[in-house]
Amino acid sequence: MAKGMKAQTSPTTQAPPGPKEGREWLWSLLLGLLILGLVATVPFVGNASDLHTWTLIVMFAVLAQSWNFIGGFAGYSAFGNVVFFGIGAYATGLVLLANQPFWLGLIAGALVAGFFALLLGLSVLRLRGHYFAVATLGIAEAMREFVTVRDVGGGGGGLISLPLPSLDSYIRFFYAFLGLSLLCLLITVFLTRSRFGYALVAIRESEQAAEALGIPTYWYKVGAFVLSAMPVAVAGGLYGYWATGFDPDTVFNVGISVEMVLLTFLGGAGTILGPLLGAIAFEYISFQFQASGFTFHNTLLGLSIVIVTVFLPQGILRIIQEFGRQPAAGERRAGRFAEGVRRVRRFIAANGI
Amino acid sequence: MSFGQILVNWLLLGSLYGAVALGFSLVWGIMNIVNLAHGALIIVGAYTAFWLYTQLHIDPYLGIPLTMVVLFIIGWIIQYVAINRVIRAPLLVTFLLTFGLNLLIADLVQQFFTSDLRSINTAYAGNGIDIGSTHIAFDRLIAAAIAIVLIAALDYFLTRTRIGNAILATGMDRDAARLMGISIRHTYALTFAIGAALAGAAGAMLSELYPFDPSEGGTFTLRAFVIVVLGGLGTPWGAVAGGLVFGLAETVVPLIPGVGPGYDEAIAFAVFVIVLIFRPNGLLGKPTFS
Amino acid sequence: MSDALSQPMESDAGHGDDDSQVSTPLLQLKSITKRFGGLAAVDNLSFSLHKGEILGVIGPNGAGKSTMVDLIGGATTPTSGTIFYQGHNVTGLSPHQRTQRGIARTFQLTKPFTGLDVRENVMVGALFGQRRLSCSQARRAADEVLERVHLVHKATFKGDQLTIADCKRLEIARALATDPQLLLLDEVMAGLTPVEVAQAVELIRQINKSGLTVLVIEHIVGAIASVSNRVLVLHHGRKIAEDEPAQVLSDPKVIEAYLGERYAQKHTQDSASGFSTTQE
Numbered sequence: 001m002a003k004g005m006k007a008q009t010s011p012t013t014q015a016p017p018g019p020k021e022g023r024e025w026l027w028s029l030l031l032g033l034l035i036l037g038l039v040a041t042v043p044f045v046g047n048a049s050d051l052h053t054w055t056l057i058v059m060f061a062v063l064a065q066s067w068n069f070i071g072g073f074a075g076y077s078a079f080g081n082v083v084f085f086g087i088g089a090y091a092t093g094l095v096l097l098a099n100q101p102f103w104l105g106l107i108a109g110a111l112v113a114g115f116f117a118l119l120l121g122l123s124v125l126r127l128r129g130h131y132f133a134v135a136t137l138g139i140a141e142a143m144r145e146f147v148t149v150r151d152v153g154g155g156g157g158g159l160i161s162l163p164l165p166s167l168d169s170y171i172r173f174f175y176a177f178l179g180l181s182l183l184c185l186l187i188t189v190f191l192t193r194s195r196f197g198y199a200l201v202a203i204r205e206s207e208q209a210a211e212a213l214g215i216p217t218y219w220y221k222v223g224a225f226v227l228s229a230m231p232v233a234v235a236g237g238l239y240g241y242w243a244t245g246f247d248p249d250t251v252f253n254v255g256i257s258v259e260m261v262l263l264t265f266l267g268g269a270g271t272i273l274g275p276l277l278g279a280i281a282f283e284y285i286s287f288q289f290q291a292s293g294f295t296f297h298n299t300l301l302g303l304s305i306v307i308v309t310v311f312l313p314q315g316i317l318r319i320i321q322e323f324g325r326q327p328a329a330g331e332r333r334a335g336r337f338a339e340g341v342r343r344v345r346r347f348i349a350a351n352g353i
Numbered sequence: 354m355s356f357g358q359i360l361v362n363w364l365l366l367g368s369l370y371g372a373v374a375l376g377f378s379l380v381w382g383i384m385n386i387v388n389l390a391h392g393a394l395i396i397v398g399a400y401t402a403f404w405l406y407t408q409l410h411i412d413p414y415l416g417i418p419l420t421m422v423v424l425f426i427i428g429w430i431i432q433y434v435a436i437n438r439v440i441r442a443p444l445l446v447t448f449l450l451t452f453g454l455n456l457l458i459a460d461l462v463q464q465f466f467t468s469d470l471r472s473i474n475t476a477y478a479g480n481g482i483d484i485g486s487t488h489i490a491f492d493r494l495i496a497a498a499i500a501i502v503l504i505a506a507l508d509y510f511l512t513r514t515r516i517g518n519a520i521l522a523t524g525m526d527r528d529a530a531r532l533m534g535i536s537i538r539h540t541y542a543l544t545f546a547i548g549a550a551l552a553g554a555a556g557a558m559l560s561e562l563y564p565f566d567p568s569e570g571g572t573f574t575l576r577a578f579v580i581v582v583l584g585g586l587g588t589p590w591g592a593v594a595g596g597l598v599f600g601l602a603e604t605v606v607p608l609i610p611g612v613g614p615g616y617d618e619a620i621a622f623a624v625f626v627i628v629l630i631f632r633p634n635g636l637l638g639k640p641t642f643s
Numbered sequence: 644m645s646d647a648l649s650q651p652m653e654s655d656a657g658h659g660d661d662d663s664q665v666s667t668p669l670l671q672l673k674s675i676t677k678r679f680g681g682l683a684a685v686d687n688l689s690f691s692l693h694k695g696e697i698l699g700v701i702g703p704n705g706a707g708k709s710t711m712v713d714l715i716g717g718a719t720t721p722t723s724g725t726i727f728y729q730g731h732n733v734t735g736l737s738p739h740q741r742t743q744r745g746i747a748r749t750f751q752l753t754k755p756f757t758g759l760d761v762r763e764n765v766m767v768g769a770l771f772g773q774r775r776l777s778c779s780q781a782r783r784a785a786d787e788v789l790e791r792v793h794l795v796h797k798a799t800f801k802g803d804q805l806t807i808a809d810c811k812r813l814e815i816a817r818a819l820a821t822d823p824q825l826l827l828l829d830e831v832m833a834g835l836t837p838v839e840v841a842q843a844v845e846l847i848r849q850i851n852k853s854g855l856t857v858l859v860i861e862h863i864v865g866a867i868a869s870v871s872n873r874v875l876v877l878h879h880g881r882k883i884a885e886d887e888p889a890q891v892l893s894d895p896k897v898i899e900a901y902l903g904e905r906y907a908q909k910h911t912q913d914s915a916s917g918f919s920t921t922q923e
Contacts, residue, residue, distance in 0.1 A: 131629055206754035210767070214739050262453075305450065306450060309439060
């Protein structure tokens with residue numbers, strides 16, 4: 001009885017790339033640094049509204065990059081990672097309400113979330129695909145309920161109101177998120193070059209084979225899960241203070257969980273740049289819509305999810321990579337574009353009946 | 354509360370939950386698709402019944418056939434347009450897709466009906482039978498009865514009719530069924546549409562019993578999931594079995610001193626995890642319908 | 644008759660202990676039973692495997708061969724019975740723990756890591772097997788193993804660019820990279836052309852010569868007969884024969900259960916003298 005066995009992928013599924021020797025990681029890292037560098041100029045070239053928008057965009061990038069550890073690399077579709085966001089928010093909020101320093105709150109949030117991820121992971125990472133996903137979904141919902149009913153924030157229904165930040169300029173929040181994203185980028189690059197990363201990819205591709213080759217899969221999965229929790233918790237803490245208050249429905253919102261997943265998939269799960277690109281692409285468009293009075297955020301999100309899952313489950317990055325892939329011996333160099341298109345269409349068709 | 358009242362509440366609630374989980378169980382058992390939009394479809398059913406009631410003055414229970422037809426069509430379309438294309442995709446993709454559909458549908462419902470809490474109050478809403486100190490409300494009794502009828506009808510349909518048998522066969526072994534000449538595409542479309550119709554029926558029943566708004570869908574999906582985990586996928590009656598067990602938990606847990614109401618999802622989750630720890634294939638676990 | 648069989652040579656290059664462990668079998672199954680519901684996939688199976696041996700396992704489909712590999716490898720636990728490896732009771736160990744002790748296996752339905760190229764696939768074995776190398780060491784070790792299985796020229800190929808024979812080779816390479824003492828091969832020759840089968844047989848011989856004990860499950864009886872020291876025959880989860888190849892192939896029980904009269908008539912004489920190219 002194979003533990004934690006996931007559904008088999010079809011043979012024509014192009015799996016996301018794994019760790020690579022050679023230079024690809026370096027190019028991805030440099031490109032990532034470039035992108036983050038460009039984004040870092042927003043406070044200078046944009047106005048206050050831009051800063052607001054981009055702060056949230058970078059925040060979503062952090063969420064996606066973190067989800068990538070458990071979902072993209074290890075291949076375990078956790079659908080409730082927003083629970084760590086909320087834990088971070090509430091931990092930090094409570095610390096602030098107790099008149100303790102902000103950074104202490106962030107650390108507390110990360111530790112609590114990490115510990116919670118450890119306990120949760122130990123229990124649910126033994127479950128098979130469907131069950132794991134719904135279990136994580138359920139825990140987030142359960143936590144939201146709990147915080148609401150117990151009024152953890154003290155403001156009625158779990159609401160927390162915080163004093164105005166001492167990081168008195170919103171610019172500092174922006175750079176804090178950006179720094180967090182940079183950290184996640186570096187961790188991701190490290191994963192692609194390390195034993196830990198290879199273990200996760202092996203687990204994703206075939207957990208049975210991974211076990212047979214000596215990988216203690218359970219522990220690596222738990223490790224990835226804990227890793228995916230901590231940056232999210234710090235982001236939650238930052239967000240809570242930045243927004244000077246929040247309620248359970250906001251920071252334990254299941255939509256955020258799913259948005260994390262979508263952004264990662266849109267860009268390319270299991271890649272270095274995928275989550276970052278996916279976050280920027282989707283959130284930017286989403287905010288443009290909102291700015292013009294469009295109130296259909298969930299509709300947009302839902303529709304995007306439908307489109308991405310039906311047509312683009314490999315993500316934009318993978319499609320680009322497919323075109324650029326070195327042809328195997330025998331494939332002609334000419335006509336690679338057409339071949340790439342054919343590959344994508346074949347993939348879409350292969351998933352249907 | 355008297356023991357009799359608790360018992361009655363439990364049985365009626367359990368049957369109702371059976372109806373809630375029925376369509377979800379069918380789609381999962383036959384197509385191996387965990388339809389996270391199930392709750393949204395229930396909500397659509399509730400609003401359909403609401404619309405029929407407020408605009409055409411049709412009683413929600415009497416309007417169930419009509420509601421089911423509407424949801425059947427919606428389900429068919431969803432299957433053809435979206436679900437069809439991801440049948441062979443990895444689990445996460447279908448999960449994500451149905452969740453996206455859930456968001457989409459719930460949001461569209463909210464756009465049309467606003468997020469105001471709605472409820473339906475029929476003339477007979479408060480009435481019921483009294484046996485001793487036990488009060489059996491008519492509307493709950495009817496709902497439970499309809500639920501049992503639906504489950505029995507589905508069971509009959511699946512096991513005694515040709516089309517139903519085709520669905521079962523497809524659920525057991527898709528490729529073998531195809532080789533027998535069964536059109537998988539149509540079978541799946543039919544299955545999903547029936548699942549949606551059943552969700553609609555459940556929604557119509559719920560609309561009469563509880564107030565609702567567009568955001569309620571997620572709770573129902575989670576509950577349906579837990580009920581199926583409890584009752585197993587083997588037969589429609591599993592939904593009732595699971596519904597009763599789950600109904601028991603939901604009735605009893607808030608009575609524990611210090612707990613109180615409002616923990617619906619936490620209870621669902623706790624039951625879910627506890628069962629899976631001991632029985633990773635569900636309580637009465639079977640892999641597919643048979 | 645046994646001269647005609649190719650014998651694995653006593654190898655100094657193996658991982659053997661210096662003390663006289665020759666009498667203790669490397670692997671011992673004692674009354675192993677595995678039930679799935681009411682069905683016993685493996686029924687009261689007992690046998691021993693000695694260091695340096697090649698044990699062939701044959702039997703009709705459904706005889707329990709793959710279940711047996713799962714049991715030895717740790718993918719499933721027996722309903723009853725014990726498994727001893729190097730004298731230790733390993734029945735309760737998980738697959739990765741067994742790999743750490745030197746048991747490696749391949750999968751009948753190959754499971755390549757499709758997101759990694761061939762070299763990286765093998766690296767995983769080197770990284771997490773008995774030697775626990777660093778990334779750069781593992782890369783070198785992987786290339787060495789790929790050389791042995793003649794796959795090094797395809798080191799950068801991805802999973803979907805490999806032929807069936809390559810996939811099988813990759814399975815074996817990955818397992819070898821974990822530096823095992825016992826190698827379980829689950830139908831590695833299925834789907835191969837006669838030429839490829841011959842190559843596989845040669846590879847198994849070489850692996851054995853380098854010091855590994857090998858357990859080979861196959862349907863290609865001729866190949867198994869020529870490469871094994873002993874052959875075990877399973878039927879309905881039970882052992883119905885265990886002996887040298889020639890004896891087993893002429894055993895009436897085995898003929899009735901699996902080989903068929905015509906095969907027996909055709910091959911009893913010459914099966915011992917190297918395998919024929921007719922596939923069974």
